[in-house]
Amino acid sequence: MKVPVATSAEMKEAEKFPLNISDFTNLIEVANDDNMDKNNNVKRTDEYMSMPWFGIDIGGTLTKLVYFEPKDITPDEKNTEANSLRKIRKFLTKNSSYGNTGLRDTHLQMDDVDIRNRKGSLHFIRFPTSEMSSFLSLAKSKGMADLVTAVCATGGGAYKFEKDFMHELNMKLAKFDELDTLIKGVLFSELRHTTECYYFNNARDIRNSQKMAYDFSRPYPFILVNVGSGVSLLAVYGPNNYKRISGTSLGGGTFLGLCCLLTGCTSYEEAIELATKGDHTKVDKLVKDIYGGDYARFGLPGDLVASSYGQMHNKDKQGKVSREDLANATLVTITNNIGSIARMCALNEKIDKVCSLTSLNLMYKSTNF
Numbered sequence: 001m002k003v004p005v006a007t008s009a010e011m012k013e014a015e016k017f018p019l020n021i022s023d024f025t026n027l028i029e030v031a032n033d034d035n036m037d038k039n040n041n042v043k044r045t046d047e048y049m050s051m052p053w054f055g056i057d058i059g060g061t062l063t064k065l066v067y068f069e070p071k072d073i074t075p076d077e078k079n080t081e082a083n084s085l086r087k088i089r090k091f092l093t094k095n096s097s098y099g100n101t102g103l104r105d106t107h108l109q110m111d112d113v114d115i116r117n118r119k120g121s122l123h124f125i126r127f128p129t130s131e132m133s134s135f136l137s138l139a140k141s142k143g144m145a146d147l148v149t150a151v152c153a154t155g156g157g158a159y160k161f162e163k164d165f166m167h168e169l170n171m172k173l174a175k176f177d178e179l180d181t182l183i184k185g186v187l188f189s190e191l192r193h194t195t196e197c198y199y200f201n202n203a204r205d206i207r208n209s210q211k212m213a214y215d216f217s218r219p220y221p222f223i224l225v226n227v228g229s230g231v232s233l234l235a236v237y238g239p240n241n242y243k244r245i246s247g248t249s250l251g252g253g254t255f256l257g258l259c260c261l262l263t264g265c266t267s268y269e270e271a272i273e274l275a276t277k278g279d280h281t282k283v284d285k286l287v288k289d290i291y292g293g294d295y296a297r298f299g300l301p302g303d304l305v306a307s308s309y310g311q312m313h314n315k316d317k318q319g320k321v322s323r324e325d326l327a328n329a330t331l332v333t334i335t336n337n338i339g340s341i342a343r344m345c346a347l348n349e350k351i352d353k354v355c356s357l358t359s360l361n362l363m364y365k366s367t368n369f
């Protein structure tokens with residue numbers, strides 16, 4: 001595969017940009033007929049939109065719903081507010097679970113957010129995409145269809161489920177590209193100085209390393225690694241200037257799928273719990289298992305994984321590993337592989353900043369409406 005490489009002009013251009021609030025005034029996109037082309041792709045973003053404000057990111061594994069709760073409602077507004085709108089606001093903000101599988105991540109809530117001259121809170125709700133039909137039924141029973149005729153949507157599911165939204169809720173999906181949205185989401189949360197962007201100092205000795213805030217005030221250029229079900233790698237040169245440079249199908253979905261197969265676990269939470277307790281060195285073949293120590297000539301330390309799952313061809317060893325070890329090895333395999341690809345991309349692009357974004361620790365990537 002040919003990997004596109006940044007020209008020196010592109011690199012120079014990229015370095016000029018500091019992070020700038022004016023880039024994000026279009027965060028609330030407007031979903032209405034005038035604003036969408038015949039395929040419901042959004043054309044313009046500069047109009048007023050009536051409440052409620054929602055955005056939905058329908059991914060291959062998880063659907064993420066973001067809801068803006070206005071906190072500056074005037075008494076007048078309260079009086080004229082539709083009863084159904086008030087009910088929906090209460091339903092979403094007073095509960096933390098919805099139906100059988102919907103959950104609100106209260107720890108991710110963003111308060112005192114200014115959007116389109118309104119002050120309020122952003123609430124983040126998620127459910128498995130496989131439960132889309134239950135979500136549509138719930139949304140219908142709560143009267144969503146009476147209040148909203150179009151909702152801004154991203155992720156592959158915005159395309160896949162477009163007809164279902166129309167059929168079940170009579171609701172249009174105003175579609176935004178998932179990678180455009182991803183970048184806006186990253187820059188939006190960074191602007192709020194929430195130190196969502198961090199790194200580990202002394203990362204080689206992870207048990208003694210500390211989590212440090214990363215100063216993202218002059219971000220460009222950077223490589224963005226989006227670990228969803230699959231993985232996309234982007235080279236970002238400016239708020240509206242990026243390219244998708246690579247991808248891999250070995251992502252979060254692979255971790256979860258392999259873990260379920262290998263350990264019999266049935267949920268992501270269980271898979272992560274197991275992985276946290278296990279030891280991958282019982283499963284993998286390390287450099288020292290092959291060399292008896294380091295492979296010094298090429299700088300490969302003895303503790304480096306030489307071959308993922310490399311001990312598992314041996315029946316005796318298979319009998320000695322636990323479910324925890326297998327889950328840990330799966331996590332290490334997937335994350336090491338993503339790390340290697342990210343490093344290769346960074347070298348190719350001559351970019352020294354790599355930012356990884358992942359639901360594996362439940363960060364939300366899109367804050368688009």
Ligand SMILES: Nc1ncnc2c1ncn2[C@@H]1O[C@H](COP(=O)(O)OP(=O)(O)OP(=O)(O)O)[C@@H](O)[C@H]1O
Nearest residue numbers: 059060061062227228229230252253256268359360
């Ligand atoms: N509660 C959860 N249930 C399922 N997977 C989870 C959960 N929490 C984190 N994950 C991990 O996050 C991954 C999904 O990440 P994300 O939501 O970013 O992807 P997606 O948007 O569904 O996929 P894609 O962008 O590839 O379409 C899963 O594959 C899994 O590894």
Ligand SMILES: CC(C)(CO)[C@@H](O)C(=O)NCCC(=O)O
Nearest residue numbers: 156229230231232246247248249
């Ligand atoms: C298909 C998407 C973009 C959907 O989010 C993602 O899952 C992905 O980037 N997968 C990896 C595809 C590849 O091998 O490049």
